[in-house]
Amino acid sequence: MSRIAYVNGRFLRHSYATVHIEDRGYQFADGVYEVIVVYNGMMIDEVMHLDRLDCSLRELCIRQPVSRAALRSIIREIIRLNKIKCGLIYLQVTRGVAKREHPFPNKAQPSIVLTAKPITMPSQKTIEAGVKVITIEDIRWKRRDIKSLALLPNIIGRQKAKEQGAFEAWQVDENGKITEGTSSNAWIVTQSGALITRTANHDILNGTTRLSILKLAKRLGIKYTERSFSIEEAKAAREAFISSATTFVTPVTQIDDVLIGDGRAGILSLGLRGSYIEYANQQGGTI
Incomplete structure (x- = not known):
């Protein structure tokens, strides 16, 4: 089964999932991320992860790319599409695509990417x-x-x-x-x-x-x-x-x-x- 990723509103095959070369995450590491583990079909500490994501975004003055409710729905769909029972969800938000200049851009739309993969727990x-x-x-x-x-x-x-x-x-x-x-x-x-x-x-x-x-x-x-x-x-x-x-x-x-x-x-x-x-x-x- 092909892995499925989410990039700025679209669910795509993992091999086709891309972001723009002037995304500030690529140019400046201007963004944040979270990793949520799925264990026996359930996410562990989902709310704490999303609360920390909100905090990181606030500290860097990056706008929320989607609402909390929408994000939770996207996460669940990524889990479903990838049939994850034991695995991890990688969630990344950047300041978005803009001309390569150090100051914050005025109108950039934040970029959001989610991926999922299975993991094997140690014996x-x-x-x-x-x-x-x-x-x-x-x-x-x-x-x-x-x-x-x-x-x-x-x-x-x-x-x-x-x-x-x-x-x-x-x-x-x-x-x-x-x-x-x-x-x-x-x-x-x-x-x-x-x-x-x-x-x-x-x-x-x-x-x-x-x-x-x-x-x-x-x-x-x-x-x-x-x-x-x-x-x-x-x-x-x-x-x-x-x-x-x-x-x-x-x-x-x-x-x-x-x-x-x-x-x-x-x-x-x-x-x-x-x-x-x-x-x-x-x-x-x-x-």
Whole structure:
């Protein structure tokens, strides 16, 4: 079956879906995006994703391309046309097509693109083995809370991780504190059992999965603190994990050359992953 994309009002075969060469997303990375996961036929945290999209658009002074109701209908049609049961929806909005000049154009119509693709979830054996992350310098701009298209520093970091046999790279600020991964939030569990993740401000993207995990932790009676932590503290942690819309809760069992805990996924990490999947199958999902 051919994949179907949505581009500015039209549903098209994926191979025929194009945008203009002077679209400001192509010229300047002048736009934002969201990734919504479909799990067992339901979207996880749809409303939070769309709320964050609205926030990113406001921060960059980009107009809404369509109404919220219309966008939700388009998303559902993309899921239906692509027959997605377990997959992801990529949604991108740019400032639109205009003459290549740095100032905002006066009359450009925002461009919107949606695509969908199936994904395969990792096995339980893979999750229990955990993943390796490396640490790298955080060279990104200072508004990381905006889900901008400008991802080149993240791409460079992820490539470094790949070259070193790692799944992800944790970025480190000028004070030696970990901010987040290139496409995920970073978490540790201290030796005393406290769950730690960095405070959500302009330094990190406030992940929708991150927010759901914090709600679950509170419900489960797990103590947590939102604060920064160093590379040294992370390497001395009892457990560590990453979170994102596509990885859910994925245990980290190695940071650089240091094994975390006993080198296997920790009990709290696995428990939170199980709770998150249960959440996704129930109140976190929408059809």
